[in-house]
Amino acid sequence: MARMINVSDNKTFALSNDFFSYVFCVTEEGILQHVYYGPPLKNPLEVEIHHLRTQREAASVFQGGQYFSLSDTPQEFPSFGTSDYRFPAVHGRNHDGNTVFSLLYKSYKVKDVKPLLKKLPASRGGDCETLIVTLSDPLHLLDVELYYTIYKHHGVLTRSAKFKNRGEQELQLQHAFSSSIDLPPAEYEVLHLHGTWAREFNEERIDVPKGRFVVDSARGTSSAAHNPFMAIMHKGTTEDLGHVYASTLMYSGNFALSVEKGEFEDVRMLAGINPFNFHWRLKPGKTFCTPEALHVFTDKGLGRMSHIWHNFIRKKITPERFANVPRPTYLNTWEAAYFDIDQDKVMDLAHQAKSVGVDMLVLDDGWFEGRRDDTSSLGDWRADRERFADGIPALAAKVKAEGLKFGIWFEPEMVNPKSQLFQDHPDWILHVPGRTPSLGRNQLTLDLSREEVVDYLFEQIDIILSCGDIDYVKWDMNRNMTEVGSAGLPKNRQREVSHRYMLGLYSLLKRLTCKHPNILFENCASGGNRFDLGMLNYMPQGWISDMSDPIGRLQIINGASYLYPTDTMAAYIGPSPNHQNGRVTSLQTRFLAGFFCAARGLSLNEADVVEHKDELFKYIEMARHSAEDMIGGRFHRLINNGNEVCWQLTTADEKTVYLLYFHILSAPNLPFRRAYMMGLDPKSEYLMVEDGTSYNGDALMSSGLALPYVTTGHVKDNIRYMDKGDFSSYLFIFKKEG
Numbered sequence: 001m002a003r004m005i006n007v008s009d010n011k012t013f014a015l016s017n018d019f020f021s022y023v024f025c026v027t028e029e030g031i032l033q034h035v036y037y038g039p040p041l042k043n044p045l046e047v048e049i050h051h052l053r054t055q056r057e058a059a060s061v062f063q064g065g066q067y068f069s070l071s072d073t074p075q076e077f078p079s080f081g082t083s084d085y086r087f088p089a090v091h092g093r094n095h096d097g098n099t100v101f102s103l104l105y106k107s108y109k110v111k112d113v114k115p116l117l118k119k120l121p122a123s124r125g126g127d128c129e130t131l132i133v134t135l136s137d138p139l140h141l142l143d144v145e146l147y148y149t150i151y152k153h154h155g156v157l158t159r160s161a162k163f164k165n166r167g168e169q170e171l172q173l174q175h176a177f178s179s180s181i182d183l184p185p186a187e188y189e190v191l192h193l194h195g196t197w198a199r200e201f202n203e204e205r206i207d208v209p210k211g212r213f214v215v216d217s218a219r220g221t222s223s224a225a226h227n228p229f230m231a232i233m234h235k236g237t238t239e240d241l242g243h244v245y246a247s248t249l250m251y252s253g254n255f256a257l258s259v260e261k262g263e264f265e266d267v268r269m270l271a272g273i274n275p276f277n278f279h280w281r282l283k284p285g286k287t288f289c290t291p292e293a294l295h296v297f298t299d300k301g302l303g304r305m306s307h308i309w310h311n312f313i314r315k316k317i318t319p320e321r322f323a324n325v326p327r328p329t330y331l332n333t334w335e336a337a338y339f340d341i342d343q344d345k346v347m348d349l350a351h352q353a354k355s356v357g358v359d360m361l362v363l364d365d366g367w368f369e370g371r372r373d374d375t376s377s378l379g380d381w382r383a384d385r386e387r388f389a390d391g392i393p394a395l396a397a398k399v400k401a402e403g404l405k406f407g408i409w410f411e412p413e414m415v416n417p418k419s420q421l422f423q424d425h426p427d428w429i430l431h432v433p434g435r436t437p438s439l440g441r442n443q444l445t446l447d448l449s450r451e452e453v454v455d456y457l458f459e460q461i462d463i464i465l466s467c468g469d470i471d472y473v474k475w476d477m478n479r480n481m482t483e484v485g486s487a488g489l490p491k492n493r494q495r496e497v498s499h500r501y502m503l504g505l506y507s508l509l510k511r512l513t514c515k516h517p518n519i520l521f522e523n524c525a526s527g528g529n530r531f532d533l534g535m536l537n538y539m540p541q542g543w544i545s546d547m548s549d550p551i552g553r554l555q556i557i558n559g560a561s562y563l564y565p566t567d568t569m570a571a572y573i574g575p576s577p578n579h580q581n582g583r584v585t586s587l588q589t590r591f592l593a594g595f596f597c598a599a600r601g602l603s604l605n606e607a608d609v610v611e612h613k614d615e616l617f618k619y620i621e622m623a624r625h626s627a628e629d630m631i632g633g634r635f636h637r638l639i640n641n642g643n644e645v646c647w648q649l650t651t652a653d654e655k656t657v658y659l660l661y662f663h664i665l666s667a668p669n670l671p672f673r674r675a676y677m678m679g680l681d682p683k684s685e686y687l688m689v690e691d692g693t694s695y696n697g698d699a700l701m702s703s704g705l706a707l708p709y710v711t712t713g714h715v716k717d718n719i720r721y722m723d724k725g726d727f728s729s730y731l732f733i734f735k736k737e738g
């Protein structure tokens with residue numbers, strides 16, 4: 001069988017599958033030079049090394065080399081100080097006190113498996129090969145192992161780096177990126193996802209400027225401000241045309257993704273831990289592993305890029321146990337009752353949930369000792385006996401006796417100053433000596449870099465999960481970190497705390513999810529403040545935003561879908577007027593905005609459920625019928641023009657095609673809009689369920705489907721209309737014939 005990784009005698013390395021080829025070589029000076037990343041080549045080892053050596057005025061020349069300047073040499077893992085002036089992948093302080101490292105080729109290995117990353121989540125192996133290239137600084141005895149994994153069935157390349165101090169004196173790392181890729185000069189654009197609380201995942205697309213453009217986080221979470229995602233693409237790339245190079249990280253803390261256009265228009269992409277405020281002491285004999293960086297290349301536009309990500313995330317990242325499992329519908333108590341919750345109210349809501357066909361009751365915030373509002377009690381994970389007299393296990397059993405599943409909310413990483421836990425262990429929080437810790441939502445962050453804190457949390461949560469009646473956990477995290485310091489570490493390791501926190505968090509998640517493999521975990525951080533592949537590795541779904549208004553949520557889902565499959569997203573029907581933005585919308589639009597998300601439900605109070613019982617019953621029934629279809633489907637962004645959004649989802653078996661259309665603000669005399677559907681079988685017919693009309697697949701893609709019309713005037717029989725007015729929505733369902 002042909003191998004995906006091939007190495008020539010003169011040390012050219014080629015990774016190649018049906019999706020891409022990636023080639024690099026070793027120069028005569030020992031530098032690992034990048035050669036090619038793009039469409040798959042027939043003979044990747046023979047690809048021409050385009051980079052020319054020439055005398056450039058005012059360029060420094062690499063030690064001893066002739067006409068060889070690192071400042072314009074594409075490299076695999078650049079360092080600083082020996083003629084490259086661009087931002088390096090590695091930077092640190094050696095035992096001579098300076099910051100000059102020079103990493104030269106030493107050796108390589110190829111494996112048929114994917115090695116695990118120590119203490120960090122990583123995508124799973126299987127049908128893959130891994131190339132490990134070791135670079136070494138002979139002077140300072142720093143080795144760097146570069147890991148490259150290529151998969152037979154995926155267009156994803158994973159990379160990470162492992163640093164090893166082979167010397168007898170300490171080294172200090174300041175930049176320890178996971179990967180660096182140097183692309184050739186071209187006109188590129190960059191797409192990234194930015195936002196804030198309740199407005200996550202906004203897309204911004206700009207030309208790659210000269211200089212450096214960075215998205216990063218120094219908040220301790222990957223954050224809503226910039227999701228860890230960046231796509232560099234040829235200018236003018238569309239959903240189905242154009243070269244795209246996209247990157248993300250399997251990391252939930254301080255990250256940086258950057259693109260730099262250098263003086264010779266070469267373009268460098270870096271991915272890894274944010275070097276700002278990072279510093280790692282590497283003692284003799286010790287190693288440091290970076291998180292995994294993931295890259296996708298396609299020449300078929302952003303739509304294809306998303307499909308590659310989506311398939312990979314489902315197959316190699318989210319917990320296998322849930323990968324093909326349709327998600328239960330749920331009623332979450334948060335927007336139904338907020339803190340005004342007790343066991344009777346839970347049972348009332350459970351009855352209402354049951355009456356409209358919902359599968360699970362989720363008890364959100366407010367159930368633990370003394371928790372009446374957000375000023376107290378985080379950390380004290382025992383039921384509040386005044387309001388939950390019988391305790392959580394008994395309540396869970398009672399809810400289950402009603403024929404529902406039971407889920408519960410935790411915010412494990414936090415503590416309120418007003419809590420027993422804080423009184424007992426004031427030094428268990430992130431803090432620095434002599435400064436009053438800044439509060440966020442009245443709470444402090446526990447110091448998960450300390451083992452005893454992780455152990456305490458494991459025990460407390462495990463007690464509740466072990467009662468046997470918990471089907472689901474919503475894992476929340478509601479503030480960014482400040483005064484990041486740890487009483488558990490010496491002064492000269494304080495800048496390691498953010499990363500050590502992540503290692504502690506991952507170990508906690510691993511222990512809990514391994515011990516309770518059948519509990520469905522949902523990731524939340526005030527919505528999407530930590531929605532990333534690191535968390536998805538443990539939790540198959542996430543509450544992507546606290547924005548429960550459907551119109552507010554459209555852009556959030558659209559933006560998130562560039563990287564994340566809708567299988568990983570949760571959505572529910574919230575109250576109207578909406579509590580975040582006051583918008584009034586129909587129940588239909590509230591339901592349909594989240595229709596493609598695998599986890600669907602409601603967060604409505606008893607009166608609202610009673611008032612809309614029949615309609616809710618209908619929607620929950622639709623959710624149940626389509627639950628399987630929302631796992632593994634192919635999602636297409638068809639229209640997103642500011643006032644209209646149109647998405648298509650083709651089920652994994654290709655037999656059903658859903659088309660959703662949202663029209664935001666109504667206006668008179670609008671154009672007749674069409675949806676040019678994508679990825680259908682051009683030779684098949686598709687039956688529209690609504691009226692039994694049959695359409696040819698090729699026509700639906702090339703001539704388009706007439707979308708319903710928004711009218712303020714005359715209504716004609718031969719035209720399909722949206723509901724009158726603003727915020728209307730429409731769902732088409734097609735069945736493939738034959």
Ligand code: GLA
Nearest residue numbers: 334364365524525526527546
């Ligand atoms: C965060 C979450 C909400 C809810 C509240 C509870 O804001 O995003 O969904 O769980 O916390 O306090």
